[in-house]
Amino acid sequence: MKLYNTLSKRKEEFVPLEARKVKMYVCGPTVYNFIHIGNARPMIVFDTVRRYFEYKGYEVNYVSNFTDVDDKIIKKAIEEGVSANEISQRYIAECKKDMAGMNIKPATTHPLATEEICGMVEMIHKLIEDGYAYEKSGTVYFRTRRFKEYGKLSHKNLDDLQSGGRSLLITGEDEKEDPLDFVLWKPKKEGEPSWESPWSDGRPGWHIECSVMSKKYLGEQIDIHAGGEDLVFPHHENEIAQSEAANGKEFSKYWMHNAFLNIDNRKMSKSLGNFFTVREISEKYDLQVLRFFMLSAHYRSPLNFSEELMEASKTGLERIINAVDNLKHLIGATKTVAMSAEEQKLLDATSVYVSDYEKAMEDDFNTADAIASIFELVKYVNTTVHVEQSKEFFQHLIALIVKLTDILGIIVDKAEELLAKDIEILIEERQLARKDKNFQRSDEIRDELLKQGIVLEDTREGVKWKKA
RNA sequence: GGCGCCAUAGCCAAGUGGUAAGGCAAAGGUCUGCAACACCUCUAUCACCAGUUCAAAUCUGGUUGGCGCCUCCA
Numbered sequence: 176m177k178l179y180n181t182l183s184k185r186k187e188e189f190v191p192l193e194a195r196k197v198k199m200y201v202c203g204p205t206v207y208n209f210i211h212i213g214n215a216r217p218m219i220v221f222d223t224v225r226r227y228f229e230y231k232g233y234e235v236n237y238v239s240n241f242t243d244v245d246d247k248i249i250k251k252a253i254e255e256g257v258s259a260n261e262i263s264q265r266y267i268a269e270c271k272k273d274m275a276g277m278n279i280k281p282a283t284t285h286p287l288a289t290e291e292i293c294g295m296v297e298m299i300h301k302l303i304e305d306g307y308a309y310e311k312s313g314t315v316y317f318r319t320r321r322f323k324e325y326g327k328l329s330h331k332n333l334d335d336l337q338s339g340g341r342s343l344l345i346t347g348e349d350e351k352e353d354p355l356d357f358v359l360w361k362p363k364k365e366g367e368p369s370w371e372s373p374w375s376d377g378r379p380g381w382h383i384e385c386s387v388m389s390k391k392y393l394g395e396q397i398d399i400h401a402g403g404e405d406l407v408f409p410h411h412e413n414e415i416a417q418s419e420a421a422n423g424k425e426f427s428k429y430w431m432h433n434a435f436l437n438i439d440n441r442k443m444s445k446s447l448g449n450f451f452t453v454r455e456i457s458e459k460y461d462l463q464v465l466r467f468f469m470l471s472a473h474y475r476s477p478l479n480f481s482e483e484l485m486e487a488s489k490t491g492l493e494r495i496i497n498a499v500d501n502l503k504h505l506i507g508a509t510k511t512v513a514m515s516a517e518e519q520k521l522l523d524a525t526s527v528y529v530s531d532y533e534k535a536m537e538d539d540f541n542t543a544d545a546i547a548s549i550f551e552l553v554k555y556v557n558t559t560v561h562v563e564q565s566k567e568f569f570q571h572l573i574a575l576i577v578k579l580t581d582i583l584g585i586i587v588d589k590a591e592e593l594l595a596k597d598i599e600i601l602i603e604e605r606q607l608a609r610k611d612k613n614f615q616r617s618d619e620i621r622d623e624l625l626k627q628g629i630v631l632e633d634t635r636e637g638v639k640w641k642k643a
Numbered sequence: 644g645g646c647g648c649c650a651u652a653g654c655c656a657a658g659u660g661g662u663a664a665g666g667c668a669a670a671g672g673u674c675u676g677c678a679a680c681a682c683c684u685c686u687a688u689c690a691c692c693a694g695u696u697c698a699a700a701u702c703u704g705g706u707u708g709g710c711g712c713c714u715c716c717a
Binding site: 406433434491 | 645647648654655666667668674676677678681682700702709710717
């Protein structure tokens, strides 16, 4: 399996630290509002990475944090006149709802920054002891130039950064030894939540939390650290500096970063205000469609979001779901149970789609290509099956499609809802009307059912229905 | 100013040296009372220029256009 490592700027063969195990950490959202669809991209992408590893038999320890202490959370709390904790708890709960809708597996552990302050204080203390950090008026800074490899992830050198000019201007008035130093701990301001520390009552800087939580739940060394590409610098660069300075060993072997989701080819971000929340999208689409849409491009390519593209994704996803529905219908329609030798051969022929699929996934999780294999399988199924074949054959085909879509977190085999008795009666009546060529009545019934969200399809094998 | 990415059909999107996957849309057809589903048919020389090579979308150089990071941000 190959994956692109931001650290080396190339695809590398994945070799786990420990056989058959993957330790991965994905930077999670700051919870001060509903998550937007840009936040959803890494969640979907790395959940898919996790699912593929699990499919390959790895045991994945997947840790993803919630940043629940932050300026924006405090600001929101003040606006609403409630506690910061209330805000973060609320949006963690909402975020989990959205994640469930997108079929994102809960992480093995979802740590909260506010519950790990103790570990942060410890790590900061160690960094000061070793000369990697220093305190000025209650604020603790990381001494960036002391960490010789600073810049290795983002491939920047310190002098370039400094000559950039902007950082100098912005940080001109504080007490840093060097403009590139960053905050590990800062004193509270009036009314802010705070924790005790040897330096001041205050709260941790943003970067230290991930270093600490990763260490606590996964150990000093992990396999994969992931997040959005904007986190490469400074967040992940700083994490490396903190963790490697404190632990004295390589922090993460592989660094994976997803590209951005754009709207009208512009970056979507909270500060630009051009964003959609996942919740908004869920009012119009099944979030499965959003997930399918996100996986239709490679995770390292920018992806443009629009309603038109969502519609296309919806139709495409329906094509796969229809194939499965059709198979389920055939299972009910056929009388043959056991699979014939001929059918076994037809089934064996599907292995090419599975191997294409795996090949795509093993090449840095090329989900776009993997989806193409699924479509090819769907086409094969649609052109191969007919009602004289066996239940067993159809069941195998369903299982195959489900296997491949499930790795992508796409649900195609929705649990059958029971048809209400009166709906069944209506379908029966419509069939009689059609037999009598009373098409007015049959269309009436179809329209009526449509109003209730039931779509009827007349096929050679009888009437099929599905939810609209 | 520094660092970096991208440019493939109407749209989306794979493909990174051997002659263009897949999906959506559009068109024609089969099936069907109609519709829907499904199936069949059909649509590209890969931004531009120059070079390397028997061979380039794929490598090199340049041009144009778009974007990202360097500042909270997935």
